[in-house]
Amino acid sequence: MVFDTTSLALVGLIFLWTGFVRTGLGFGGAAIGLPLMLLIGGSPVYWLPIIGIHLLFFSSLTLFKSIKKVDWRYLKHSLLWIIPPTLVGVAGLLSLPDQVVIVFIYSITIFYAITWIFNQKITSDKPWVDKLLLILGGYVAGTSLTGAPLIVAVYMRYVSKEYLRNTLFVLWFILVSIKMATFMLMGVVIDWSFSLALIPIAAIGHVVGIKAHQKIIENDQVFKKWVGSMLLLISSFGLLKVVLS
Template sequence: MEFSTLEWFLIALIFVWTGFVRTGLGFGGAALGLPFMLMIEDNLLYWLPIIGIHLLFFSSLTLSKALKKVDWDYLKRSLGWILPPTLLGVLGLVSLPTSWLVVFVYSITIFYAMMWMLDKAIHSENSWVDRTLLVFGGYVAGTSLTGAPLMVAVFARHVDKHLLRNTLFVLWFILVSIKMSTFVMLDVTIHWQTALMLIPVAAIGHVAGLKAHEFILHNSRLFKRVMGAMLLVVSSIGLAVSVLNGNF
């Protein structure tokens, strides 16, 4: 891809933002970053391998000294419900029309944005709801890496708060490893140079997110409302442009 100087500047800002969200919240880097990326280049198969490389790199850094602070028991039990739909989602990503997937990402993001703006949360109250959210979250994660909020609703109910972020990082590492392996097997172009070039930029957001993690946790309601409003505007514009261009 050839981008203008302004586009590269905006891409750099977006990756600072995704790094900040990923470590600040413990999830949501892709969900809160992809809508902005798609405004610049509406090709999921361009951005997702780059996001995947970053997630593997930064989650490894975060977990290198924290593997003892992971709820391995619940993680193992949940993977049986998450992995099969994740694989189906990855296959859908490489076979469905790009325009459909772009609309899908904007629609999912608008749903999250409205939930956050209205201060509503996805709740899980019983085992069958848990399984449904894990299955659907796994499929959305396989398709676009934006399934985190659905799975977090389940993990937050079963995993102690002090273990939650690290447990989620291990989950993202596993899912992205599967996704990247599938990309390689299916000969999807992976823009390694671009991903490596953007790592120092994303590192700025990563460090800022680590420092802001506790503050965000204690002010998560306000943070999500502001982010929800921003995402609603951006994703609505993106969805409208896609529809007007005849992409759906």
């Protein structure tokens, strides 16, 4: 894919932003960045491998010094419910028309944005709802890597706060590895050079996000309301653009 100077600058800012959110919140980088990338151009199958490479790279860095602070017991339990729908979601991504996948991505992003704006947390107090959220989150993650808010809603119930972010990073690493392996097996063209070129830019956001993590958590509602408003505006415009095209 060929970008002009303005588009390249915008892509750089988006990856700087997603790197910041990924480590600042511990999740949500893809959910926040992908709708913006699709407005610039390209298909989900073009952008998702690039996002995947970044997730693998940065989650590895984050976990290098914190691998002991992972709740392996709950991670193994939850994977039984997450991985099968993830595989179904990846199959849908590769078989459905781009327009259908894009509408799905914008729709799920609008849903997240509304919950953040009105501070309506996705929660569960019953085991069967937990399993449903994990299944839905796995499917959405397989389709678009934006299933984090659904999965996090369950993880927050069972994983202690000090283990949560690192456990989620291990989960993302596993899911993205499955997705990237599927892409390569299916012969998806991956823009490796562009992805690697964007890593230093995303790294700036990554480092700033690590430093700002505690402050963001302390102001979680304000941060999510501001981000949700931005996502609602952008995703509504993107959805309207696709529907009218």
